[in-house]
Structure formats: structure tokens, C-alpha cells
Amino acid sequence: MIINSVWVTWPALVKYGTLGVAGAALIIGLERGELLENNMISTEDFELANEGIVCDERSHTARTEDGTCNILENPSEGSVHMRFGRNVELQAAFGETEDGTLLSPNPREVSNSLMKREQFKPATSVNFIAASWIQFMVHDWVSHGPNATDNDIEVPLPSGDPLGTGVMSVQRTTADPDRSVEDDAYLPATYRNHNTHWWDGSQLYGSNKETNDSVRSFEDGKLAIESDGTLPTDFWSGVPVTGFSDNWWLGLSMMHQLFTLEHNAIADKLKENYPNATDQWLFDKSRLINSALMAKIHTVEWTPAIIANPALELSMEANWWGIARNPETRDLIQNVTDDIKGPNSWLINTIALFDPEKAEQLSTPGAIDHILGGLVGQSKPNNYDVPYVLTEEFVAVYRMHPLLRDAVDIYDIGSNVVSERINIEDTRDGDAEDILDNQGGDRLWYSFGITHPGSLTLNNYPEFLRNLSMPLIGDIDLATIDIIRDRERGVPRYNEFRRQIGLNPITKFEDLTEDPTTLTELKRVYNNDIEQIDALVGQLAETVRPDGFAFGETAFQVFILNASRRLMTDRFYTESYTPEVYTQEGIDWVENNTMVDVIRRHFPELELSLTGVDNAFKPWGLKIPDNYKEWSACDKEQLLWTNGAMRTEYDAGERPGLTDVDIGGLINTVLWEKVNRKDDVAPLGYEKPIHAHAAMATTTFEPASGHPYTGVFKGAECGLLRLSVTGDPNDRGFAPGLAWKVFVDGRNSRNVSALYTLSGQGGNHDFFANELSQYVDKEVNETLGTTALFSLVSTKPTTLSVEKMAKVRADGTKESSVVTPTQVYFVPRPEVKGLFSSASHDFRDDLESLPEGTPIYDVYATSEKIRTSIFPYFHKKYAKSRRDSAKKVGTIRLSSEFISSAFGDGGVFFNHQRVEDQ
Numbered sequence: 023m024i025i026n027s028v029w030v031t032w033p034a035l036v037k038y039g040t041l042g043v044a045g046a047a048l049i050i051g052l053e054r055g056e057l058l059e060n061n062m063i064s065t066e067d068f069e070l071a072n073e074g075i076v077c078d079e080r081s082h083t084a085r086t087e088d089g090t091c092n093i094l095e096n097p098s099e100g101s102v103h104m105r106f107g108r109n110v111e112l113q114a115a116f117g118e119t120e121d122g123t124l125l126s127p128n129p130r131e132v133s134n135s136l137m138k139r140e141q142f143k144p145a146t147s148v149n150f151i152a153a154s155w156i157q158f159m160v161h162d163w164v165s166h167g168p169n170a171t172d173n174d175i176e177v178p179l180p181s182g183d184p185l186g187t188g189v190m191s192v193q194r195t196t197a198d199p200d201r202s203v204e205d206d207a208y209l210p211a212t213y214r215n216h217n218t219h220w221w222d223g224s225q226l227y228g229s230n231k232e233t234n235d236s237v238r239s240f241e242d243g244k245l246a247i248e249s250d251g252t253l254p255t256d257f258w259s260g261v262p263v264t265g266f267s268d269n270w271w272l273g274l275s276m277m278h279q280l281f282t283l284e285h286n287a288i289a290d291k292l293k294e295n296y297p298n299a300t301d302q303w304l305f306d307k308s309r310l311i312n313s314a315l316m317a318k319i320h321t322v323e324w325t326p327a328i329i330a331n332p333a334l335e336l337s338m339e340a341n342w343w344g345i346a347r348n349p350e351t352r353d354l355i356q357n358v359t360d361d362i363k364g365p366n367s368w369l370i371n372t373i374a375l376f377d378p379e380k381a382e383q384l385s386t387p388g389a390i391d392h393i394l395g396g397l398v399g400q401s402k403p404n405n406y407d408v409p410y411v412l413t414e415e416f417v418a419v420y421r422m423h424p425l426l427r428d429a430v431d432i433y434d435i436g437s438n439v440v441s442e443r444i445n446i447e448d449t450r451d452g453d454a455e456d457i458l459d460n461q462g463g464d465r466l467w468y469s470f471g472i473t474h475p476g477s478l479t480l481n482n483y484p485e486f487l488r489n490l491s492m493p494l495i496g497d498i499d500l501a502t503i504d505i506i507r508d509r510e511r512g513v514p515r516y517n518e519f520r521r522q523i524g525l526n527p528i529t530k531f532e533d534l535t536e537d538p539t540t541l542t543e544l545k546r547v548y549n550n551d552i553e554q555i556d557a558l559v560g561q562l563a564e565t566v567r568p569d570g571f572a573f574g575e576t577a578f579q580v581f582i583l584n585a586s587r588r589l590m591t592d593r594f595y596t597e598s599y600t601p602e603v604y605t606q607e608g609i610d611w612v613e614n615n616t617m618v619d620v621i622r623r624h625f626p627e628l629e630l631s632l633t634g635v636d637n638a639f640k641p642w643g644l645k646i647p648d649n650y651k652e653w654s655a656c657d658k659e660q661l662l663w664t665n666g667a668m669r670t671e672y673d674a675g676e677r678p679g680l681t682d683v684d685i686g687g688l689i690n691t692v693l694w695e696k697v698n699r700k701d702d703v704a705p706l707g708y709e710k711p712i713h714a715h716a717a718m719a720t721t722t723f724e725p726a727s728g729h730p731y732t733g734v735f736k737g738a739e740c741g742l743l744r745l746s747v748t749g750d751p752n753d754r755g756f757a758p759g760l761a762w763k764v765f766v767d768g769r770n771s772r773n774v775s776a777l778y779t780l781s782g783q784g785g786n787h788d789f790f791a792n793e794l795s796q797y798v799d800k801e802v803n804e805t806l807g808t809t810a811l812f813s814l815v816s817t818k819p820t821t822l823s824v825e826k827m828a829k830v831r832a833d834g835t836k837e838s839s840v841v842t843p844t845q846v847y848f849v850p851r852p853e854v855k856g857l858f859s860s861a862s863h864d865f866r867d868d869l870e871s872l873p874e875g876t877p878i879y880d881v882y883a884t885s886e887k888i889r890t891s892i893f894p895y896f897h898k899k900y901a902k903s904r905r906d907s908a909k910k911v912g913t914i915r916l917s918s919e920f921i922s923s924a925f926g927d928g929g930v931f932f933n934h935q936r937v938e939d940q
């Protein structure tokens with residue numbers, strides 16, 4: 023079986039478990055090796071650039087402001103104003119002009135037809151933090167600087183354009199001012215990076231001394247920050263004074279504030295341990311540490327979130343931990359290699375089925391070690407003999423504007439109900455800081471954490487960016503500009519781009535997508551010629567993507583090379599990534615902190631929302647941590663309530679109808695992991711077969727004095743009460759049911775469920791018309807199926823035991839002598855009895871109107887034996903006797919309002935204790 027496909031083959035290996043994943047990582051490594059050999063082309067005269075640069079003593083252990091002296095032997099390498107390099111051969115990199123194909127097909131037509139967002143398409147595997155993060159990173163790496171103000175490119179407006187007729191003017195990229203007519207004649211147009219090429223936090227620290235000075239406080243190594251924790255702003259624009267402040271909006275205000283605070287936290291820590299250190303020393307170390315932390319977060323958190331594939335996770339971790347020379351990961355990889363290097367290697371043979379060429383390359387002696395040598399990092403910087411700079415192709419694949427939403431949805435912390443919607447257009451420039459100030463960072467981080475960015479596909483370009491008003495420039499269409507920029511800067515069109523970077527070209531439009539509308543538009547716009555497809559359009563059109571990838575393999579191929587190079591070539595991530603240069607505290611800070619830690623440190627109010635969240639870029643939701651059971655009762659209640667119920671509360675109008683029992687889809691939009699933990703959370707995708715819809719509240723249980731029952735009947739501060747009906751009340755009659763969960767410190771929760779009767783109370787829709795009990799009579803004509811009712815096989819399907827409730831107190835103490843009721847009754851309190859109509863209506867509205875603090879049920883209990891009789895007279899008599907003997911054991915009081923939520927409907931789980939399990 024040889025698989026002939028345009029697309030890369032390594033994803034097919036991943037399904038073969040650990041070895042397959044390692045194999046896929048090897049192929050990626052092989053790919054990178056080839057790219058390192060063939061696809062790094064320098065366009066700079068470094069000798070000339072090095073003239074006059076003096077690397078002083080400080081630069082040996084600190085990053086310089088302009089990025090010089092990272093490589094002491096070639097000090098201008100990677101510094102600001104160095105030209106962008108290329109990842110395609112120079113002959114393929116000559117820019118398009120108006121005389122040729124620059125305007126063909128019309129880039130505005132491409133924007134109108136293939137980019138325009140009709141309906142927002144979310145990328146559901148990541149959250150909106152991931153979108154602002156990548157812009158924040160891009161601003162560390164690249165900028166072509168302000169555009170030229172003369173000689174605009176005039177794009178004719180295509181027919182039917184919403185802007186009418188005429189032309190759209192687009193400024194050109196500013197030309198390289200230092201071209202030598204003779205020496206550079208062989209080169210395509212070159213452009214200079216206005217930021218340092220290094221991964222050095224220049225978006226915070228600036229790319230020159232003047233900017234760097236403007237952001238520092240010059241006290242204890244810190245960056246300047248106002249006393250309220252906001253960044254100082256520019257008087258005229260209201261935009262923060264920071265290292266790089268172009269294209270500002272709310273997401274950047276949040277990122278810059280967070281990592282400025284982080285810098286200062288690092289400086290505080292260093293000051294504590296090195297009290298006599300100078301401001302400059304503290305600043306330099308803090309910058310090194312903060313920048314490395316950002317690089318690590320990007321490598322082992324952002325990237326695996328946006329390309330969530332195990333082969334990638336392995337490669338990225340090896341990229342980072344290899345550099346740290348972490349023995350654990352290296353050992354793991356080396357163990358795997360021993361398995362795969364032998365002549366009868368299953369892996370090589372399997373790879374041969376998919377990609378004989380790659381298998382052959384891998385089977386040459388030493389190839390695997392060589393690749394892994396690269397993967398596990400270097401102890402010396404290695405630029406593979408081509409000075410390090412970022413490339414035009416790298417810029418091109420980071421044109422990820424479809425990640426942006428058109429509006430920021432703001433939520434109260436914990437809630438799932440949008441409290442405010444602000445168009446991103448209105449969060450730009452000076453407005454960003456006002457919003458950050460008014461809303462508070464914690465609400466905004468939470469809101470970004472639970473919402474999704476747009477997916478990187480065609481027809482998903484945010485409208486506001488297609489109508490972007492730019493100071494001093496006017497309105498622009500960024501989608502049109504994105505297309506023009508690649509053409510102008512000589513980034514080859516899609517198919518040639520693929521050839522150039524070692525990928526197979528596509529042979530037909532259908533390779534890209536099967537969507538008929540998109541295909542028709544692609545063929546129309548590109549005149550049926552696959553060679554004309556723009557690089558960006560092709561990338562967004564790729565629908566065959568490795569599992570978990572938010573973007574396709576074309577962009578990925580460019581990342582493989584540049585992501586690794588950013589680390590491999592930087593002295594401060596290789597040779598100088600040591601305690602001597604960073605301090606031990608610094609290395610520990612980088613290694614031991616994650617994005618979650620950083621957010622939590624500066625926004626401690628988010629502690630609960632971040633519980634169990636191990637990747638801050640994936641949608642925040644309910645995650646049950648491993649030690650959940652050991653938690654205190656009320657912490658467990660709060661976790662389930664805040665990250666479960668409130669987090670999935672139905673927005674107005676979205677509450678499913680009582681008849682609608684198919685809630686699987688809804689639940690699956692909410693991520694809760696490790697869900698089959700005992701009792702409290704249902705397995706993912708679990709649907710309650712009956713009692714599908716409910717309202718839920720948190721409760722306290724106030725014990726009555728003088729009753730004999732033990733355990734949680736003695737009182738419990740924290741619990742959940744879920745009130746539901748069995749099925750569709752208009753169909754089967756109104757059958758109220760209750761599930762009550764009492765949380766216990768350090769132990770599993772205790773649960774009980776109760777009904778009025780199996781078939782309910784007929785046409786009476788007043789939830790509190792009757793008392794409920796965990797023991798109900800069997801009914802001959804009961805339509806729902808009693809066994810299904812308690813979802814278990816039991817000899818006594820209509821009786822639940824409450825013995826476990828009596829065995830342990832809410833503080834976790836075990837009772838030495840247990841007194842268990844046989845039957846408990848939930849008796850509606852006078853406060854709710856008769857309060858609601860008996861006519862047909864949705865009971866959840868009633869419940870949701872009850873204020874927090876309402877006492878809702880008195881709990882009565884008896885220990886008389888449950889006796890039954892086939893003779894109704896006696897049966898009733900026994901029941902009456904039990905009820906009459908029941909004593910009040912306490913009152914359930916609401917400690918929140920009732921809400922209805924996807925978690926309350928399908929996520930929360932109430933264990934039923936069977937009688938035989940006592």
C-alpha cells in the first residue's frame with residue numbers, strides 16, 4: 023500500500039500509538055533537516071552591517087536593546103533593521119508589479135469573494151487568548167514598519183463592490199533604503215525588519231535604546247507601571263507606552279499589561295535574593311527570564327493548543343526540554359529510537375508503506391540520531407551556516423487575521439451569559455485601556471478564556487478588518503492588503519510556494535476542498551488556473567489538515583523551520599541558557615511557570631476559573647483535578663457550581679424546551695475532562711435518559727435539633743439541589759423529581775433522589791404541590807419503566823438507600839454508630855408551598871424566581887421498616903404509619919438562586935445508592 027496523496031504522510035502514522043507518534047516526529051525532523059539545508063537564504067551583507075558594532079561586557083550576559091551581539095562573532099545577526107531573509111529560492115522571490123500580475127486576479131475581488139465573513143466560524147479547540155497571543159508574538163518578531171506614503175497601488179474596485187466604483191489605494195511597503203545597485207542586483211526586493219528578529223520580548227522592551235528607556239522605571243530593574251497596575255499611556259493616542267504598539271486593541275492591552283506585571287514580579291524575586299544588585303542587572307536578568315518564559319509558553323503551550331497533535335506535542339516538547347537538556351524527555355526519545363533503528367524496524371517498514379522516500383532517508387546510518395540530535399537541542403547556537411533572520415515567507419504564514427472575532431463578548435467571572443458585547447472596532451487604540459480599566463483584567467481574561475477565535479479558513483475574515491479605519495491613512499481593507507503584500511514581496515503563489523518548501527503541489531482545485539460553493543468561487547476568481555491561487559488563499563482553503571491542526575501543512579512547513587531556528591540560533595536559548603547567565607531563580611522561573619500560572623499570579627480572582635486548566639489557550643471549562651476528592655466540601659461545591667453550572671448557564675432564549683431531550687450536542691460544546699470520577703460529574707456525552715432538564719441551586723442543610731440520624735443529617739454547609747421533571751409534562755403528566763448532593767470534606771459526596779410518585783401529579787404543574795420521597799410505590803401502569811428511572815438494576819428499583827448519608831459527617835468524620843432512616847420526605851416549605859400556579863407552564867421559571875436564602879424543603883425521616891402489602895388498605899396503612907412517625911431532621915435552604923445550565927442538565931451526576939449496596 024503506497025499512499026499517493028498531495029498531503030504529507032506523517033499524520034497517518036500517529037494512529038499507531040507511541041511508536042507511530044515518534045515516527046511522525048522523526049519525519050517532521052527529517053523535513054526540518056531538509057529545510058535547514060535548502061530553504062534558508064540570506065539577503066544581507068552582514069560584514070557591512072557589523073561595521074562599528076562593539077559588543078561590550080554587558081552584552082555577554084544580557085540581551086541588547088537592538089538585538090546586536092547575540093552572536094558575538096557576527097554581531098548584527100538577528101538585530102533590528104536586518105533584512106528579512108527568504109525560505110524560497112531567490113529566483114522565485116521577485117515581487118509582482120502592476121506591469122505583471124500584482125493586480126491579477128483583482129485582490130479586492132479575492133477579498134470580497136473568498137475572504138468575506140458571512141457568518142462567524144469559530145475554532146472550537148482553542149480560546150480567544152490564543153488569538154491575541156499570536157499577535158503579541160508576531161509583534162516581538164516582525165514588522166515591515168510604516169508603509170510608503172507615495173506611489174500607492176491603485177486597486178480598481180470590482181463590479182458590484184459595496185464601496186461603489188473607482189479605485190482603492192493601498193500604500194506600498196517601504197522599500198529597503200540601503201540597496202546597493204551593484205552588489206544587490208541579483209536580489210529580489212528586500213525589506214527591513216523594524217523589530218529585532220530574536221525572540222527577546224522586543225514587543226515589550228522595544229528594539230532600540232530610546233524605546234527601551236521609555237518603558238523602564240529605572241528602579242529595581244522594573245518596567246514602568248501606574249500604581250493601579252495599568253500601563254502608562256501616550257498622552258495623545260491613549261495607547262500604552264510599550265516596546266511595539268502598532269495595531270493596538272484590547273487583546274494587546276491585556277497581554278502587555280500581563281507580561282509587564284510578570285517582568286516586575288521577576289524583578290521583585292531577584293531583588294529579594296540579590297538585594298545589592300543594580301537596577302541594570304536586575305532589568306537585564308528580568309528581561310532574559312521573561313522573554314524565555316514567553317518563548318517557552320509559545321513552544322510547549324500555544325503551539326500544541328493550536329496544532330493539537332501528539333506528534334507535534336512531542337516535537338515541541340523536545341524543542342524546549344531538549345534545549346533545557348531535560349534528561350527525562352531525552353531518555354524517552356532515546357528509548358524509542360532503540361526500538362526503531364534495527365533492520366527489522368516495524369516503524370521504518372510502516373513508514374515505507376506511506377512514504378518510501380522518507381523511509382529510505384531514515385534508514386541511512388545515523389539519520390535518526392542526527393534528527394534527534396536536532397530535536398533535543400544544542401549546547402551551542404547553530405545557524406546551519408546561514409545567519410539567523412526571520413523571512414518574508416514566515417511573515418506570510420502568520421497572516422492569521424481570521425482568528426479575530428468581530429466583537430468581544432464579556433462575561434461575569436464564572437458565567438456563561440454574555441453581559442456585554444463590544445465590537446473589536448471599538449476596542450482599538452486608546453479605547454483598549456479604557457475598557458481594560460472599566461471591565462477589569464480578570465473579567466476580560468475570563469471572557470477571552472471561554473470564547474473562541476475564528477477558524478483559519480476561507481470566508482472567515484472579520485468584517486471590521488475589511489473596513490479598518492487607520493489614523494492618517496483612512497479606511498483600508500486588510501484582506502485585500504494581505505493578498506497584495508504577499509504578491510508585492512515576492513512570496514510565491516500557493517502552488518509554487520509548496521514546491522519551493524518541499525511539499526507536493528496540488529493538481530486540481532478539488533485537492534483543497536470539497537465544498538461546492540468554495541470550489542466554484544475559487545475556480546471563477548482564479549480563472550480555473552491552480553497556479554494563480556494566492557499563498558494565503560490556498561493556505562486558508564486547505565481542508566485536509568493533520569488531526570487537531572487549526573491550520574494546514576503549508577503554513578506548518580514554514581513553522582517547522584522558523585520555530586526551531588528561533589531557538590537553535592539564539593545564544594540565550596542555547597549556550598547561555600544557564601544559571602550563570604539567567605541565575606538559578608531565573609531558570610527555575612522559566613521552567614516551572616506556565617501561562618496559567620502567570621494569569622493566576624496577576625489575577626488571583628481567576629483561581630477557581632483556572633482550576634484544573636492545564637493549557638490556558640484551550641477553552642476554559644470544568645476540569646476535575648486529580649486530588650478533587652480530597653478537597654473541602656465547599657470548594658468542591660464552588661468548583662462544580664462556578665465552572666460547571668454557571669459556566670454553562672443557558673443564555674436567554676437558549677434554554678432547551680422540556681420536550682427536547684437531545685442535549686448531547688450542547689454538552690459536548692463544554693469541555694469537562696476526567697469526568698468519570700466518582701459521583702459528581704457524568705461521563706462526557708452522558709445523557710440523562712429521563713429528568714433531562716432541570717434547574718439547580720447550591721444549598722445548605724440546617725439540621726433540626728433532637729433527631730437521631732447521623733452523618734450529613736447533622737448538617738451540611740454545601741450541596742447542590744437539582745429539581746427536574748421526569749419527561750414532557752404535557753405528554754405524561756407533571757412528575758417532579760429531586761436530586762440532592764451533599765459535599766463532604768475529603769470524601770465522596772452523598773446523594774439522594776426523590777419523587778412524588780413514578781407517574782407524577784397529573785396536570786398540576788406546581789412543583790411544590792406535593793412532598794417527595796426516595797421511596798415510591800411501584801405502579802402497574804407506569805409508562806416510563808421503573809428500572810430506567812434509577813438507571814440501575816436493582817431488586818428494589820423504587821427505593822434508594824440513604825445509609826451512606828448517615829455514615830459520614832460533612833466534615834468527613836466517620837460515625838462510629840450509624841443511625842440511618844429508612845425513608846426520607848422532602849416537604850415543601852411554607853415559603854414555596856402554594857406560591858406557584860398549577861396551570862401548564864415551565865416550572866424552571868418558577869424556580870429561577872426564588873431568591874437566594876429561600877428555605878425550600880423540610881426534610882423528615884423515619885426509621886420504621888418499609889413494609890408493603892398487595893392489599894391496598896394495608897399498604898396505605900403502613901405508608902401512613904411511616905409518615906406519621908417521621909421527625910423533622912432539618913431544612914434545605916438555597917445558598918444561590920436556581921439556574922438552568924448544560925451542566926445542570928447533563929453534566930452533574932447524582933449517584934444512586936442501591937439498597938443492596940448498603
Ligand code: HEM
Pocket residue numbers: 153154156157160164165166167169269270271417418420421422423425426446500503507
Ligand atoms: C485588531 C487586531 C489587528 C489589527 C487592527 C491588525 C492590523 C494590521 C495591519 C494594519 C497590518 C499591516 C498591513 C500592511 O501591510 O499595510 C497588519 C499586518 C500583519 N498582521 Fe495584523 N492586525 C490585527 C491582528 C492580527 C493578528 C491576531 C495576527 C495573528 C498572527 C496578525 C498578524 C499580522 C501579520 C503577520 C502582519 C504582517 C506584518 C508585516 O508585514 O510585517 N494581526 N495587521
